[in-house]
Amino acid sequence: MPGYPGTCAPGYPSPAGAPITGPQTFVPGAQAPAPMPGSSAAYARGAGGAPVSPSGAGRPPQAQPAPYEPPKPRIDPNQMPTPISVHMHDQEIHDEQPYSTGLKTNVPLASTNFTAIDDGNSNPRFIRLTMYSVPHTEELLKATQLPLGMVVQPLADLAPTEEPVKLIDFGEEGPIRCMRCKTYINPYMVFINGGKHFVCNICRHENDVPDDYFCNLDMVGRRLDCQVRPELHNGTVEFVATKDFIAREPHPATFVFAIDVTWGAVQNGMVAQAAAAIKDALYGGRGLPVGAKVAIITYDRSAHFYGLSPSLEQAQMMVVPDIHDMFVPIHEGFAADPIESRHVIEGLLDSLPSMFMQNRTAEPVLGAVVQAVHEALRNTGGKLFAFHTALPTFGPGSLKQRDDPKLHNTDKERTLYEPQDSFYHDWAVKLVESGISCSLYTFPNTPMDLATLSQLSTVTSGELYSYPGFEGKRDGRRFAADLRADVERTYGSNAVLRIRTSDGLRVDEHYGNLFMRNHVDVELAGVTSDTAIGALLQYDGRLDEKQDVYFQAALLYTTSDGQRRIRVHNVAVPCTTLIGSMFRNAEVDTSMNLIAKAAVTEALSQPLRSIRERLSDRCVQILTAYRRNCAAGSPPGQLILPEAFKLAPLYTLSLLKSPAIRGGADVPIDQRIFHMCLLRQLPVRKSMDYFYPTIVPIHALAGNQGEVDEKTGLVVLPTFARASYTMLDPAGAYLLTGDGSLIMWLGRQVPAQFLQDALGVSSLEQVDIMQHSLPELDTALNRKINAIARQVLPARVGFASLQIIRQGIDQAEVQFATKLIEDRNSDNMTYVDYVCAVHRQIQVEVRPKGPVEPKWSYN
Numbered sequence: 001m002p003g004y005p006g007t008c009a010p011g012y013p014s015p016a017g018a019p020i021t022g023p024q025t026f027v028p029g030a031q032a033p034a035p036m037p038g039s040s041a042a043y044a045r046g047a048g049g050a051p052v053s054p055s056g057a058g059r060p061p062q063a064q065p066a067p068y069e070p071p072k073p074r075i076d077p078n079q080m081p082t083p084i085s086v087h088m089h090d091q092e093i094h095d096e097q098p099y100s101t102g103l104k105t106n107v108p109l110a111s112t113n114f115t116a117i118d119d120g121n122s123n124p125r126f127i128r129l130t131m132y133s134v135p136h137t138e139e140l141l142k143a144t145q146l147p148l149g150m151v152v153q154p155l156a157d158l159a160p161t162e163e164p165v166k167l168i169d170f171g172e173e174g175p176i177r178c179m180r181c182k183t184y185i186n187p188y189m190v191f192i193n194g195g196k197h198f199v200c201n202i203c204r205h206e207n208d209v210p211d212d213y214f215c216n217l218d219m220v221g222r223r224l225d226c227q228v229r230p231e232l233h234n235g236t237v238e239f240v241a242t243k244d245f246i247a248r249e250p251h252p253a254t255f256v257f258a259i260d261v262t263w264g265a266v267q268n269g270m271v272a273q274a275a276a277a278i279k280d281a282l283y284g285g286r287g288l289p290v291g292a293k294v295a296i297i298t299y300d301r302s303a304h305f306y307g308l309s310p311s312l313e314q315a316q317m318m319v320v321p322d323i324h325d326m327f328v329p330i331h332e333g334f335a336a337d338p339i340e341s342r343h344v345i346e347g348l349l350d351s352l353p354s355m356f357m358q359n360r361t362a363e364p365v366l367g368a369v370v371q372a373v374h375e376a377l378r379n380t381g382g383k384l385f386a387f388h389t390a391l392p393t394f395g396p397g398s399l400k401q402r403d404d405p406k407l408h409n410t411d412k413e414r415t416l417y418e419p420q421d422s423f424y425h426d427w428a429v430k431l432v433e434s435g436i437s438c439s440l441y442t443f444p445n446t447p448m449d450l451a452t453l454s455q456l457s458t459v460t461s462g463e464l465y466s467y468p469g470f471e472g473k474r475d476g477r478r479f480a481a482d483l484r485a486d487v488e489r490t491y492g493s494n495a496v497l498r499i500r501t502s503d504g505l506r507v508d509e510h511y512g513n514l515f516m517r518n519h520v521d522v523e524l525a526g527v528t529s530d531t532a533i534g535a536l537l538q539y540d541g542r543l544d545e546k547q548d549v550y551f552q553a554a555l556l557y558t559t560s561d562g563q564r565r566i567r568v569h570n571v572a573v574p575c576t577t578l579i580g581s582m583f584r585n586a587e588v589d590t591s592m593n594l595i596a597k598a599a600v601t602e603a604l605s606q607p608l609r610s611i612r613e614r615l616s617d618r619c620v621q622i623l624t625a626y627r628r629n630c631a632a633g634s635p636p637g638q639l640i641l642p643e644a645f646k647l648a649p650l651y652t653l654s655l656l657k658s659p660a661i662r663g664g665a666d667v668p669i670d671q672r673i674f675h676m677c678l679l680r681q682l683p684v685r686k687s688m689d690y691f692y693p694t695i696v697p698i699h700a701l702a703g704n705q706g707e708v709d710e711k712t713g714l715v716v717l718p719t720f721a722r723a724s725y726t727m728l729d730p731a732g733a734y735l736l737t738g739d740g741s742l743i744m745w746l747g748r749q750v751p752a753q754f755l756q757d758a759l760g761v762s763s764l765e766q767v768d769i770m771q772h773s774l775p776e777l778d779t780a781l782n783r784k785i786n787a788i789a790r791q792v793l794p795a796r797v798g799f800a801s802l803q804i805i806r807q808g809i810d811q812a813e814v815q816f817a818t819k820l821i822e823d824r825n826s827d828n829m830t831y832v833d834y835v836c837a838v839h840r841q842i843q844v845e846v847r848p849k850g851p852v853e854p855k856w857s858y859n
Contacts, residue, residue: 024631025081025646075832077724077822081646083692084720087111095712101235104548104573105132110589110684113714115161120187122235122569125156127553128684130594133576133585134505134549138539143629144582145621149536149594153683154497154555154567155490157529160713165567166230167238174242175231175566176213180205183500183552184239185231186570191223201550201572202500235571241556241564250558252291253493254335254382256373260364261298261356265389269472270443272353274387277480279349281487282338289491291561293335295376296348299369300361301394306348309333310340315348323368323395328376335376364390367397370427370456374434381435381493381558383526385483386456388440389470391448397423403447408665411607416669417676418604419452428459432515435494435558437526438462439486441479442674443470450673461495461513461524461531463681466674474772478740478801486528492565495524495557499535502550508538511597513681527557532683534597548572579629583642592651593687600660600676608663612656619652620838624845636846639839650821653834654691657818657826664827693738693819694792695721698785699747699754700732706784715791724822724831730807733758735785736819737792741803743816744774748807757781764806772801 087109094114099107102119107128116123129150135141141148158164168175176185178200188201195217197206215223226232231239259265259274278296281287288294296315298304303323307316307330318329328334338345366388373384391399399420407413419425431438437460442448444466457464465482467475497514498521499507510516511534515523522533543549551571558564576582595618599611622645631640641648659667660675682690697718698706705718721727721734728734730747733754737743746755746764755761757779761768774786805812817823822831829837 024643025641075836077722077726077832080822080831080835081641081650082722083111083647083650083688084722086647088719105585107132107587111688113159113712115159118163118234118236120233120235120570120572122571123156123158123162125158126154126236126569127152127551127571128590129551129571129573129587130591131582131586132573133578133581134543134573135579135582136543136545136575136577140577140579140582141539144579144625145618146582146586146625147536147591147594149534149590150499150551150553150571151532151534151590151593151684152497152499152553152569153530153532154553154569155492155527155529155531155557156683157490165236165238166234167240167565168231169240170242172242173210173212174244175239175568176210178203178205179207181500184554184566184568186552186568187226187231187233187235188548188550188570188572191217191221195223201502202552203503231568236567236569239566239568241566245556245566246564248379250494250562250564251380252293252562253289253491253560254293254295254377254380255288255487256295256297256335256377256382256384258297258299258369258373258384258386259352260300260366260386260388260390261304261352261359262300262364262389263360263362264445265364265387265443266353266356266359268389268443268445268470269476270387270389270470271356273472273476273479275349275352276476277483279346280480281484282345283342285484286488288338288487289560292338292491294338294341294345295335296345297369297372298352298356299365300356300359301363301365303365303368303372305330305334305372307333308336308341308344308348310336310344312344315344320372323365326368326371326375326396328372335382362390363394364388364392365395366392366453367423367427368395370424370431370438371396374427374430374436377436378434381525383462383491383493384431384436384438384456385486386438386440387443388448388453389443390446392453397427399449399452401447402449403669405665408667408669409663411609413669414603414605414607417451417673419455420449421452424452424455425459428455429515431456431460432523432525435525436460437493437524439465441465441467441483442670443467444670445469447668447670450670450677454673454677458513458677458680459515461515461526463513463530464674464677466671468668468671475801477773482740490529491560492527492555492557493525493560495527495555497522497524497527497533497553497555500552500554501537502543502547504539504541504543505537505549506540507535509536509598509601510534511536511594511601511680513677524557527555530681530683530686532593532681534594536594536598543575545575545577547575549575579625583626583630583644586642586644588645588647588651589684589688591645592648592655592691593682593684596655596679596687599655600679603661603676608661612661612663615652615655615661616838616841619648620841620845622648623838624842627842627846636843639835639842649835649838650831651691653828653831654821657821657828658690662826662828689738692821693723693736695723695728696735696788696792697721697729698733698735698758698788699729699750701781701784706781706788708787715787717788717791722822723820725817725820726823735789735792736816738819742789742793742801743819744802744804745813745816746804746806748809754781758785764809767804767806769804769806769810769812771804774802 090109090112094108094112098115098117100117100119101121104121107124108114127150130147181203183200183202190199195215196209198209199206215225218224231237257278261271265271296306302319302321305318438456439462440457454464510522553569555567603611626642634640655661659671660679704716709716731749732747733750734745752762758781760777805816818825824830
């Protein structure tokens with residue numbers, strides 16, 4: 001197999017005779033790791049760079065241990081692969097020059113800030129593949145155990161430095177398409193016969209070119225007008241949809257805010273916070289998308305509707321007490337323009353907390369509200385924002401408490417992941433049919449059966465948010481930032497996504513918040529800039545190794561201002577017969593995102609114990625395949641990782657520790673369901689934050705760190721710290737984020753001057769841990785810390801709620817420690833120990849067949 005020199009840690013030459021077919025990582029260490037049962041391997045090297053075995057062979061003479069004092073082997077954690085160095089290296093590459101999508105390989109990592117130039121392939125913000133060299137046969141793919149698939153984010157936001165997507169209007173005839181497979185015209189279709197015909201890149205069918213689209217070809221067979229037609233040189237374009245794509249008249253979006261005003265919602269401050277958050281979302285920033293309207297509903301045992309017509313001096317309230325015969329009593333003014341009716345809407349939102357201050361009703365009728373919203377929007381489509389606090393035990397869709405602690409952490413626990421009945425699923429399907437999506441915001445103090453209620457968001461392509469034990473002052477800022485980001489982002493409705501692939505491939509599974517009536521069309525009641533759909537690919541034949549492999553994802557949708565559009569993304573990547581090429585061009589971020597989506601989907605039918613074992617086995621199989629096929633000549637005691645997949649063990653361990661997958665009866669069922677939904681809906685970029693937290697040291701900012709770089713427009717950040725308690729300086733201070741929260745950890749020995757400049761106090765004991773936002777002081781350090789906090793929370797408009805934790809003082813430090821992925825926590829190994837376990841299993845797999853050792857697993 002042809003190869004080229006690999007890369008390894010300093011001082012660690014490539015092993016002689018190893019057929020290295022791509023960059024690799026050798027896991028070094030100051031000492032060898034503790035051998036696990038059945039293991040006799042060494043992982044490290046001694047001072048002279050020679051391999052070190054647990055017995056001490058290969059050490060300098062003076063370092064030889066006494067026979068009666070065997071060494072205590074250990075890997076140096078500092079030498080373990082980390083996302084921090086990987087991301088820094090990739091960022092440095094793409095800081096220097098823009099990324100041309102015409103390269104087809106080596107796309108920027110999802111976490112990298114880059115500028116893409118669309119040269120025929122779609123921007124990786126829109127489509128990310130798990131590998132950018134596709135094997136030509138299924139057998140070759142199985143030999144690597146790598147996943148083959150993609151994650152499509154069709155309306156993803158572009159960087160400010162990137163060109164917007166071109167809009168093309170082909171008139172009444174519509175865009176040019178293949179007559180056989182309906183693929184849209186794209187840069188990879190080949191024109192022949194002097195330009196009179198074109199060959200479809202997906203199915204190879206020869207099509208006639210319409211007379212009004214004809215153009216002569218140049219000497220190399222390209223159309224003379226290809227550079228002035230975006231559809232022939234851009235990977236992503238958007239077409240104006242013709243009447244054939246319009247089943248019903250499109251309308252601007254209507255956003256309905258439904259607020260639970262029961263006693264519990266009033267007492268925990270949710271009603272007041274929701275009213276303030278809606279007001280901020282409507283008028284505090286960019287506001288609703290252009291053309292969108294707004295409606296407001298409140299509910300307890302009854303549903304309350306409000307007339308918001310601009311001709312009114314104040315909102316007109318009408319109550320429907322008969323929730324079993326639900327209807328919308330307001331025909332004119334139920335949905336209003338937020339600008340024209342601003343005085344009415346603001347007055348209503350300001351008065352809502354006092355209106356229901358004395359409410360003692362404790363039963364919210366969520367099912368009836370869903371029916372009412374469907375009735376109001378069934379002809380126009382729109383979006384429901386539901387703010388809900390308790391298990392709905394009254395009216396349509398009433399549920400019973402069924403959480404049984406005896407089932408927790410058992411194989412029967414998965415019965416609690418299934419819906420209690422079909423009511424919410426059936427109505428969610430009706431919402432999809434009408435182009436209505438639902439974002440469900442939950443504020444639970446007691447179990448509320450998210451397995452059942454979450455169908456409102458998962459089926460309608462909305463999102464699920466959860467704020468357990470909600471307390472207004474503590475969690476209000478985070479909730480408001482979530483809602484504002486949700487309202488302001490790009491939004492479309494009544495969408496259908498179809499993914500087309502080259503002959504020889506097909507989409508086997510779709511993952512995400514979606515609904516499907518058949519095997520090919522993904523129905524999305526609503527689609528936002530964060531909507532991400534995973535697709536697992538399968539072979540139904542051989543690919544032509546001499547041709548590129550093509551993918552096209554087409555999204556038919558209605559914009560927020562009521563325009564029907566078709567956004568088309570195209571990707572072409574090489575086909576390969578070499579395993580080394582597959583590993584070299586694999587993409588671990590997308591692969592782990594897709595693996596996580598598949599894992600939480602399988603959790604509905606498989607015990608979590610089996611899911612965890614399969615995740616670890618998958619990691620072992622991938623690395624074993626690399627060892628066998630690309631590094632067979634290396635010493636058996638070395639763990640060699642493919643460069644592109646060297647973070648796979650860490651991300652797998654993180655997934656095993658996530659509340660969605662990990663064992664332990666301490667994970668409430670609702671929180672497990674929430675995290676399952678989160679993994680299902682996360683795009684690749686956000687899933688990287690989920691797998692590995694961002695930890696920013698703020699106690700020793702140097703130079704322009706914390707200041708805006710004039711060239712990039714971004715805040716300059718210091719080098720991040722690793723997610724391990726041993727890596728945190730007791731004399732330091734750090735900001736941690738990754739799951740939407742913002743935590744400031746203060747070491748026990750942090751200098752008094754830092755506390756004075758950053759927080760305005762002189763000692764650790766004076767720090768107010770109940771403050772839930774960063775103070776704004778007239779000091780350079782404080783301004784830098786605030787700027788850094790804004791930078792590391794890019795998904796939110798404004799700050800998340802702040803939690804301050806003091807080392808060795810605050811009890812919350814225990815929960816903080818569970819976020820440190822590299823440490824032993826959540827009933828799982830440390831990062832070092834997990835890598836040792838993975839290596840041991842690889843050795844078992846590659847050694848000559850003999851007695852089979854028992855596999856390790858996580859309980």
